[in-house]
Amino acid sequence: MKKAIFFDVDDTLYDHLIPFRKAVWEWVENPGSFPFEKAYHRLRYYSDILSLELGGAGAMETGEATEWMRMERFRRALAEFDVRLSEEQAAKIQAAYLGCQYDIEMFNGARELIERLQASGKIVGLITNGAGGHQRRKIEAMELTKLVPQHRIFISGEAGWDKPDTRLFQHVNERTDTRPDECVYIGDSWRNDVIGALEAGWSVIWFNHRGQQPEEGHQPHDTATDFAELSRLLLP
Structure with a gap:
């Protein structure tokens, strides 16, 4: 035992997908048919990879590198689904994502x-x-x-x-x-x-x-x- x-x-x-869907919804052309779940898995992939490149979670609490990683993961993940984001747009998505991550x-x-x-x-x-x-x-x-x-x-x-x-x-x-x-x-x-x-x-x-x-x-x-x-x- x-x-x-x-x-x-x-x-x-x-359900970690809920805050992701809320944050990304208005940025995709056809949200009703957008593959949110696939895009979410790519976001998690890039989050892991970029975090490791910057020193792991222990280095990710605050700072410019952390903010860059959080924006860049959205840019890379959504680019795979033909959603091209500027840094400013990615920052807005990250802010929205963070805003609803604690409403769970x-x-x-x-x-x-x-x-x-x-x-x-x-x-x-x-x-x-x-x-x-x-x-x-x-x-x-x-x-x-x-x-x-x-x-x-x-x-x-x-x-x-x-x-x-x-x-x-x-x-x-x-x-x-x-x-x-x-x-x-x-x-x-x-x-x-x-x-x-x-x-x-x-x-x-x-x-x-x-x-x-x-x-x-x-x-x-x-x-x-x-x-x-x-x-x-x-x-x-």
Whole structure:
């Protein structure tokens, strides 16, 4: 029986596509037919790549480089869908995106699952990539600190390693007095969550609520598409 359950935050505990769609909607020619989900995945790709080039999440809290990265990821992602943005336009989209990123609600069943896991005696925590202040504002917006104690919330920008770096998962094991074989990680990103946790020796449930195709080379222990499925996998 597993001792500890850790969750990703972005697009695992809440729908990360909603603020993206709101921010981009007025900038595309035919929003009713625009492939927002595909564009969103490209935004996350460029966000990861550009963040790493600039030193990782620990260097991304504030500053000109951070603002440039946040604008540039929109320019590169949307250019793939024939939406060409000036720096000024990209800055406006980023401002709109940031403005609605904290107006978020957890997926149906997510809060209840965490409460039931806690009640069953499991260690429950969060592991998320991003700058500390930025991620903590999201966590506070969902009132997650009422469910998960602060010492079990791990943010890559504060810890010093970004997923999929296995050192982040090792750090979590050390801080929570757990072993890799006692831990389950749940996340939506194949690269950051599935690969990172598996290579650290953890069990993984891929939260594939967007119906993505698995990549080669790794095999999650289970896959779930919503919190009802997760509950069936995690609760006795």
